Every structure is written in structure tokens, then in C-alpha cells.
Amino acid sequence: MVELLETLKSHPPFSYLDEISFKRIEKSAQVAYYPNDTILISSSKKPEVLYFIIKGTVEAASEDEMIDFYHSNDSFGGIELLENRAPEYDYKVTEELICYEIPEETFIDIAERNEAFKHYFFSSIVERIDLLREKREFTLMSDIMVARVDENIIRQGTRVSSQMDITEALHRMEEEKSSCLIVDNAEGYGIITDADLRHFILHKEDEELELVSQIQTYPIITAGKTELLFNILLKMTEHSIKHLPLLDNQGTFAGVVELTDLLSYFSNQSYLISVQMDKAHDLEGVIASAKRVPMMIEALHTKGVKSRYIVKLVSEINKKMYQKIFDLVVPRSWHEKSALILLGSEGRNEQIMRTDQDNALIFEEGFEPEDAQEVTERFIEVLDEIGFPRCNGGVMILNEKWRKSLSAYKSDIERCLEHPDYEGLMDLAILFDSVAVAGNTLLHEEVKTYLMKGIASNHSILTHFARAIETFESPLGLFSRFVSKDRDHMGEIDIKKGALFALVHGCRALALEYGIKATNTTLRIKELNNAGFIDKESATELMEALEVLNTFRLHAQIEKSHKEVTVDNYITVEKLSKLERDLLKDALKSVDMFRKLVVHHFHLGIVG
CATH class of the missing domain: 3.30.460.10 (Beta Polymerase, domain 2)
Structure with missing residues (x-):
């Protein structure tokens, strides 16, 4: 049970709860099993528990028409419990179900004590996309912690003799576009960075500085070429240095890691x-x-x-x-x-x-x-x-x-x-x-x-130009159900043809009409708001819809690139969580409303 609760903690809105709330859930919640075709909640009766699916599938249906489906890590029944009413649909088990059941009293009490938890069940499209980001936020940390030095992050550095004239060494440094000098000494290496060069400029006469050996930092701090990047960052932070020379297995100089490059790697490269x-x-x-x-x-x-x-x-x-x-x-x-x-x-x-x-x-x-x-x-x-x-x-x-x-x-x-x-x-x-x-x-x-x-x-050409917005149908059918008509992509929807094209092309046609030179769709939406074609609220909704659609497409494309299959514009709806499906539906509805606005504006219904 404890292990199952740990899974619960990683999914919104439960990720908002404190340990006291989880202790209450642990004491009152039960794990339940239901076979296929079980009606969990009927449209005529208010639910008594909040359901959280561990394994299996549940469909929400109205008169045998599927409205939505729920699978692992989805929850349902929350809005009905908070609003003290029966649901609009029947919830039926379509694949053997194992789930948590959190009693109404516990759920309501936790919701009243935690505003973020309660608000989740009524969140808007803008708020849901923030929740979606939060869910994914730290999944790269484990990879970063075990990453080792990459050849592309190593800079060569300019190597000079300790007996070389400083001015000559600086010319070498300029020619090779280096940010530091690595000094070859009889025993080990030295380094010259911008701090050493400042000292040379300020004191070259009174200290009679001529040779590289006179201004180098020696001995130097080094690391192995195969060291963990995180350990290198710790060493550079500990010693407050911006350049760290690397040595190979034989102790020979193999390049330099610079702090700016390292921080870039840990952020986004x-x-x-x-x-x-x-x-x-x-x-x-x-x-x-x-x-x-x-x-x-x-x-x-x-x-x-x-x-x-x-x-x-x-x-x-x-x-x-x-x-x-x-x-x-x-x-x-x-x-x-x-x-x-x-x-x-x-x-x-x-x-x-x-x-x-x-x-x-x-x-x-x-x-x-x-x-x-x-x-x-x-x-x-x-x-x-x-x-x-x-x-x-x-x-x-x-x-x-x-x-x-x-x-x-x-x-x-x-x-x-x-x-x-x-x-x-x-x-x-x-x-x-x-x-x-x-x-x-x-x-x-x-x-x-x-x-x-x-x-x-x-100007009349704009009507013909805009008509392409009707080329593709929305993948959202009756009762907000996803519709996939492509036989080669069953269970998937083409996010570009089904939504992005309509939004992009509609903004493009309007940009031509209003003389907007910007090519980016987000900028065009902002300009259309400035021109008075759409109000600020509608503009914000469209920009967030565009953000949602591109986010889902990008996520699917990254997964396909990992699998080394063709990167396209299809996303698999069945793999999405309830939060993600709701978010996608809201975005598609916003685009569909915009499509209708463009159709009406350009009188596309009468174009031959």
C-alpha cells in the first residue's frame, strides 16, 4: 500500500498534498478490484468515493456513446463529489480495474484544506498546461547526474612553453581564439587566465614581467577526461575557477572545460x-x-x-x-x-x-x-x-x-x-x-x-485564400469525442491537419487583410488583438491553444525520434492522461471556434 501511495504522490493534483493529507488517505483509502462491464457510477446516483486507477480502463458513456476514457493514473468522480451531484454519464469498466477508492468524507475534507488540490478539478486551459509542465519538470535530473565529459564540451586550449615571451604567447592565444593558456613546465602544467593577464598589464614594468612562467598559476587543479560532469562542476565551484584542465589516463593534457559551457550543458546546451x-x-x-x-x-x-x-x-x-x-x-x-x-x-x-x-x-x-x-x-x-x-x-x-x-x-x-x-x-x-x-x-x-x-x-482574393481553412476537419466529434479516420493511424490524430493548419492559415489570411508583416502565428495573434479583430481574452486563449498543440506534437515527436521511427504530426490519444486529454480537447475547441469566426468573417459559405 505504501508503494502504491508513492505512485499517487507523483501525479497532479495529489502532488500538491502534504504528508498529513497522505497519512489520512493511507488510513481511509482502499484498493478495489472490478471485472469488465461493472458500472462504477451511474448517471442517476452521486458517487461515494474518488477513484484513482492503478490498472485497467474505464469509459464514460451516454446512451452507448463513449464520451471519454480513463486509464492508469487517471482519477474521476472529483467534480461530482465537490458539487454534491450525480454525474452526467455512466462510468463503466471496459478492462479489468484495480483502483484506489478515497472516501467522500476524506476527499472533501482534504479539498477544503488545500486550495490548489481543490482548484485542480475546475482549472482552465492556461492553468492545466502549467500543471502538465510541473508533472514533467525534473525527469532529466537523473540523466544529468551520471553524464560524463563529452568531446563537444572540451576546448583545446593553447599550449605554450614556460620560457616563452608573454607577448608572443598572447599572439598565439589571439590566433587560436583561446580563453586561456596552458603552460608546459618541467614538472606538470600551469595555466594563465584573464586574471593573470590583468596582473601582467598592471605590473609588467615594476615586476619586470617577461616570461610566461612569471605570471602562470602553478600548480593547477585538474580533473580526469572521463570524470562525471557533476563532479567537475562541484570542483570548479569549490575552487571558484572558470577553467579546468583535463588529463587523460597517462596524465597528459587533453583539453579544458570552461564554466560557461558546463553551465550551458546543465541548463539546455x-x-x-x-x-x-x-x-x-x-x-x-x-x-x-x-x-x-x-x-x-x-x-x-x-x-x-x-x-x-x-x-x-x-x-x-x-x-x-x-x-x-x-x-x-x-x-x-x-x-x-x-x-x-x-x-x-x-x-x-x-x-x-x-x-x-x-x-x-x-x-x-x-x-x-x-x-x-x-x-x-x-x-x-x-x-x-x-x-x-x-x-x-x-x-x-x-x-x-x-x-x-x-x-x-x-x-x-x-x-x-x-x-x-x-x-x-x-x-x-x-x-x-x-x-x-x-x-x-x-x-x-x-x-x-x-x-x-x-x-x-x-481584396476579393482573400476569400479564396482563406477557404483552405475548411480543407481538414477537426478530430473532435460529437460529445467531445476524439475521431480518428485514418486507417493507418487508428487511435491517433493528426494534430497538424486537424488543428494547427486551421489556426495558422486563419491567422495568415487575416494577417494579409490587416497588412501584418509578422510571420510567426503567436505574433500575428497579438497583432490581430491590437487591430481590434479579437479581444485580449480570445487572443490569450488562442495563444495557449497553440502552445498546447505544439507541446503535444513535440512530445510525440521526441518519443518517435527515440524509437527511430518517422517523425510526423500524429499523437496517440489513448496514451494521454485525463489531464492531458482535457487540455487537448479545450485547445481543439478554441481552434474550432476560431475556424468558425474566420469562415464567417470571409463569408466562405458562399464561395464557389
Whole structure:
């Protein structure tokens, strides 16, 4: 029983309770078993206990229509007990059930004494997502505690002789972009850091400082190259040092760990990746640092960082990555005569996990490089090696449709506006959600301005443009039941087609109407609020719905990457807890209300 109670403590809302409350539960709660088809609570009678499922499945149904289902670690009956009423549905066992039963008196008394516990049962969408983060917050700590030194966290350090002239050593340090000097002595190593260099600058004349040996710190504190990272952090903290030299098994210098890199590793590795990307001088360096991004994403997600903050970090790192690849792969003669742009989710700064490539090139008028196919093929191959899947729709610089002159883009825009069809309008949507990351960015600005002016002078096109919002149905059916119509993905829902597309495209169409230049959906929602299209409460609800949808998608994508299966946009509903399912339903309802608002606003019901 004690072991079972420990499981209870790790799940909201029980995680809010103190030891006194758990002692009360331990004394009064019972473990019960029910076979299949048992009616636990009927819609005609108030429950007498709160149920917490240890094992098995329970369905809530109304007239044989399933409304919801509950499995391990879910609880039910709480709202009915707090409101002293019968439930709206029947609760029936569909898979042999083992559960806790917490008596009504105990449950009510604990709820009255603990506001957070009681409030959980009536929490809103914004509050529930905070609860969801709390549930996942510290699950990475065990991995961090046993992590050892990684090659990517080691800096080489500049080695110099103890008899070298200090000025000469500083020139070496500058050439190699090092933050410290490792000094070779007859017996062991010394180190020179910024503190030693300050001493040299202030006292070089009065102390006649000339040789490296005169300003080094000797002997130095070291650690083994295979030491635990946590032990290294403890040693650096204990001695108040920012640089710790590492020695291999033979006692030979093997590199330096810097405090900034170490702290970055323990937080999210973003600083380390960014520095590595900045310092990369070849494609191998770019690829190595870019491959660390998924690890950073998982660390941030597990700690409960909002997906919109993760995506900002990932977008900044990816922009640096694209700039580096552009500099290293694309000939110098192209740099002032072309612009590399990112499209789709990358253009909106909304891609977290690497789902597909979406990129294009705009050439200055009259510039037609003969080696375009060869260069773009190499560019895409680098992205392949990093782990970006190729776009199935061909929205890549390999495709001549997305690698053409400024005038060719303008001609395509004109054609789409004069003769709108689904494919052409989707191309406009892709182009509208774009950002320039390298080359002559003025070319991109001209294309975006031309597109927005074309829309402004042909306002009726917006209705046709917005109509794509009706392309996909919501996965939420009657009685708020999840509906999965894809035979290859039974029990799963496509979060992108079923919800994200409607929200993203609706905001995109409205952004075109209101002349909003921002590409990011969250920023567009804020601008629509500023423009008076939606009120602040609705804007907040939509932003939180977007956060929920992206969080669930990211969680599922991380799980699939662990299993080395295709990363897609499907999430398995049956694996979600009751809290998560309720949260997802609220988000889907918010998107559906927004979809109806857009349909009404653009009069889509009368579009032919």
C-alpha cells in the first residue's frame, strides 16, 4: 500500500498534498478490484468515493456513446463529489480495474484544506498546461547526474612553453581564439587566465614581467577526461575557477572545460551550441553542432519550457546554421546577387523538430549561374546529413520553381492573383510565410512587398485564400469525442491537419487583410488583438491553444525520434492522461471556434 501511495504522490493534483493529507488517505483509502462491464457510477446516483486507477480502463458513456476514457493514473468522480451531484454519464469498466477508492468524507475534507488540490478539478486551459509542465519538470535530473565529459564540451586550449615571451604567447592565444593558456613546465602544467593577464598589464614594468612562467598559476587543479560532469562542476565551484584542465589516463593534457559551457550543458546546451556554430570553420563543425540541437530541445521540453520559447531558441540557432552553410557552400559570386529564404514553418519560426526542408532562392535580375543545380544539390545534401528530411512537395532550392529570378517570382504572384486555384494560393501562403537568412535580403523584401501590395489591390482574393481553412476537419466529434479516420493511424490524430493548419492559415489570411508583416502565428495573434479583430481574452486563449498543440506534437515527436521511427504530426490519444486529454480537447475547441469566426468573417459559405 505504501508503494502504491508513492505512485499517487507523483501525479497532479495529489502532488500538491502534504504528508498529513497522505497519512489520512493511507488510513481511509482502499484498493478495489472490478471485472469488465461493472458500472462504477451511474448517471442517476452521486458517487461515494474518488477513484484513482492503478490498472485497467474505464469509459464514460451516454446512451452507448463513449464520451471519454480513463486509464492508469487517471482519477474521476472529483467534480461530482465537490458539487454534491450525480454525474452526467455512466462510468463503466471496459478492462479489468484495480483502483484506489478515497472516501467522500476524506476527499472533501482534504479539498477544503488545500486550495490548489481543490482548484485542480475546475482549472482552465492556461492553468492545466502549467500543471502538465510541473508533472514533467525534473525527469532529466537523473540523466544529468551520471553524464560524463563529452568531446563537444572540451576546448583545446593553447599550449605554450614556460620560457616563452608573454607577448608572443598572447599572439598565439589571439590566433587560436583561446580563453586561456596552458603552460608546459618541467614538472606538470600551469595555466594563465584573464586574471593573470590583468596582473601582467598592471605590473609588467615594476615586476619586470617577461616570461610566461612569471605570471602562470602553478600548480593547477585538474580533473580526469572521463570524470562525471557533476563532479567537475562541484570542483570548479569549490575552487571558484572558470577553467579546468583535463588529463587523460597517462596524465597528459587533453583539453579544458570552461564554466560557461558546463553551465550551458546543465541548463539546455543552447549557449554551447551557439558558440560552436559561430566558431565553425568548415561543414563538419556546422554539422556537429547542429546535430546537438535535438538534445537541447528534449532537455528544454522535459523541464517544462514553453514550446514557443524553445522554437525561438531553435530558430536563432538554425538561422546561424543556414548562414554558415550558405557561406561555405554557395560561391562568393552569388552572395550579393541572391537571397536564401526559409519558408513554411521555418519561415514562421515555428519548426522545432526537423520535419522537412522548406527553402528557396531569389536571384537578382539577369543573374543565371550555370552551376545552380550542382551548388543547390550540395546545399541540400548538407541538410540531409544534419537530419532535415527533404520536402515531399519539393519546396526546396533544388526545384527550379523555388530557385528563380525576382521577376519570375513577381510573374507567379500576378498569375496566382488573376487566376486563383488551390495550388497557386498555397504557393502564395508559403511565400508569405518566409524570412531571408542569408545573401541579399533586399531581394526578399521586394518580393514580400510586391505580394502584399497585390493582395491589397485585389481584396476579393482573400476569400479564396482563406477557404483552405475548411480543407481538414477537426478530430473532435460529437460529445467531445476524439475521431480518428485514418486507417493507418487508428487511435491517433493528426494534430497538424486537424488543428494547427486551421489556426495558422486563419491567422495568415487575416494577417494579409490587416497588412501584418509578422510571420510567426503567436505574433500575428497579438497583432490581430491590437487591430481590434479579437479581444485580449480570445487572443490569450488562442495563444495557449497553440502552445498546447505544439507541446503535444513535440512530445510525440521526441518519443518517435527515440524509437527511430518517422517523425510526423500524429499523437496517440489513448496514451494521454485525463489531464492531458482535457487540455487537448479545450485547445481543439478554441481552434474550432476560431475556424468558425474566420469562415464567417470571409463569408466562405458562399464561395464557389
